[in-house]
Amino acid sequence: MPHxxxxxxxxxxxxxxxxxxxxxxxxxxxxALVRVQACGVCHTDLHxxxxxxxxxxxFLLGHEAAGVVEATGAGVTGLSEGDFVVLNWxxxxxxxxxxxRGRPWYCFDTHNAxxxxxxxxxxxxxxxxxxxxxxxxxxxxxxxxxxxxxxAEPAVAGLLGCGVMAGLGAALNTGQVGRGDSVxxxxxxxxxxxxxxxxxxxxxxxxxxxxxxxxxxxxARGLGATHTVNGTQQDVVEAVRELTGGNGADVVIExxxxxxxxxxxxxxxxxxxxxxxxGVPTPEMRIELPLLDVFGRGGALKxxxxxxxxxxxxxxxxxxxxxxxxxxxxxxxxxxxxxxGVEQAFEKMHRGEVLRSVVLL
Ligand SMILES: NC(=O)c1ccc[n+]([C@@H]2O[C@H](COP(=O)([O-])OP(=O)(O)OC[C@H]3O[C@@H](n4cnc5c(N)ncnc54)[C@H](O)[C@@H]3O)[C@@H](O)[C@H]2O)c1
Ligand SMILES: [Zn+2]
Ligand SMILES: [Zn+2]
Numbered sequence: 001m002p003h004x005x006x007x008x009x010x011x012x013x014x015x016x017x018x019x020x021x022x023x024x025x026x027x028x029x030x031x032a033l034v035r036v037q038a039c040g041v042c043h044t045d046l047h048x049x050x051x052x053x054x055x056x057x058x059f060l061l062g063h064e065a066a067g068v069v070e071a072t073g074a075g076v077t078g079l080s081e082g083d084f085v086v087l088n089w090x091x092x093x094x095x096x097x098x099x100x101r102g103r104p105w106y107c108f109d110t111h112n113a114x115x116x117x118x119x120x121x122x123x124x125x126x127x128x129x130x131x132x133x134x135x136x137x138x139x140x141x142x143x144x145x146x147x148x149x150x151x152a153e154p155a156v157a158g159l160l161g162c163g164v165m166a167g168l169g170a171a172l173n174t175g176q177v178g179r180g181d182s183v184x185x186x187x188x189x190x191x192x193x194x195x196x197x198x199x200x201x202x203x204x205x206x207x208x209x210x211x212x213x214x215x216x217x218x219x220a221r222g223l224g225a226t227h228t229v230n231g232t233q234q235d236v237v238e239a240v241r242e243l244t245g246g247n248g249a250d251v252v253i254e255x256x257x258x259x260x261x262x263x264x265x266x267x268x269x270x271x272x273x274x275x276x277x278x279g280v281p282t283p284e285m286r287i288e289l290p291l292l293d294v295f296g297r298g299g300a301l302k303x304x305x306x307x308x309x310x311x312x313x314x315x316x317x318x319x320x321x322x323x324x325x326x327x328x329x330x331x332x333x334x335x336x337x338x339x340x341g342v343e344q345a346f347e348k349m350h351r352g353e354v355l356r357s358v359v360l361l
Contacts, residue, residue, distance in 0.1 A: 004023060008062060032139070037360070038358050064133070066155075087133060091111040092110060106308075111141035111144065171195045182207075248269045248270040
């Protein structure tokens with residue numbers, strides 16, 4: 001018997017989201033049904049709503065979630081009813097060429113539920129990032145459930161499911177920030193500020209937060225930025241160079257996803273430094289750079305999918321650091337809202353008023 005639940009759906013490009021009744025099947029082989037407790041509002045949900053990811057409307061939004069396993073399907077091991085889990089959108093397959101080479105964070109064949117969730121009239125929904133957790137319950141592949149310490153508050157733990165993990169991992173995993181490094185983070189929203197926190201955790205000594213909104217920069221200082229730059233008042237490249245002895249930062253993390261900020265990141269890094277693109281561009285965006293600069297500046301230009309995380313390795317560890325008071329994950333929760341508040345949360349995100357609005361279910 002499918003479960004009738006309330007869920008937030010984006011029906012067409014740019015249209016406001018709506019609360020709908022959605023049918024969630026019982027878990028089949030390899031699947032898990034999860035009762036969602038909390039789900040953060042990520043910029044990627046807005047990208048979906050605006051058609052910036054693809055055209056597979058209608059979307060079932062929400063993907064930064066924690067909850068409790070309600071049932072598991074045939075063949076599922078290591079996960080049972082009642083487990084407290086953070087949902088991840090990259091359940092690795094273990095068999096593709098990346099997995100076989102021992103680099104599962106690049107897995108090219110990540111798993112999602114195979115049965116569809118639908119509207120009441122049978123219309124098949126596309127769950128955002130294979131999750132769809134602005135819903136009382138959702139259906140995922142069992143591998144998308146990562147067990148963490150149930151003492152963690154769902155609103156806080158769920159943030160590891162996307163943006164906060166992406167930012168932390170952009171610094172810790174992709175950027176390989178080390179002790180004594182200088183780091184600049186362009187765009188200090190939920191993702192960028194998590195990169196700031198990750199740089200602090202890694203022992204970076206100079207951490208420069210860059211944004212166009214002073215409120216974001218204030219949060220950045222709270223999370224570990226030693227300096228901040230407002231891009232509307234200063235030349236970002238010049239300012240970062242000045243703060244790093246004239247050289248540029250060892251690692252620059254771009255957490256906006258726009259050509260102009262990528263260009264800043266490219267030129268704000270030191271020779272042989274690393275640029276990490278964690279912001280997600282839209283399909284029409286282009287960038288032109290002198291190829292000689294790409295060559296001559298050396299170093300590495302990387303992108304970071306989900307912070308190159310391995311959920312099973314990283315989520316429990318980060319929850320433990322949070323529980324020990326060494327990683328202020330709770331600082332990312334700006335407000336707790338109801339399922340009806342997602343559209344307003346998009347507006348607040350747009351106006352820069354929040355790091356994360358988190359829906360409690
Ligand atoms: N790579 C991944 O796995 C991954 C995961 C989650 C989110 N993302 C992407 O990361 C990006 C950020 O997400 P978020 O949830 O933090 O969004 P957000 O809206 O909270 O943050 C974006 C920040 O960028 C700032 N900004 C905008 N234009 C700027 C400019 N020209 N210069 C400096 N700062 C500028 C905004 O003021 C805001 O603080 C989005 O593109 C999102 O899709 C990527
Ligand atoms: Zn794989
Ligand atoms: Zn996200």
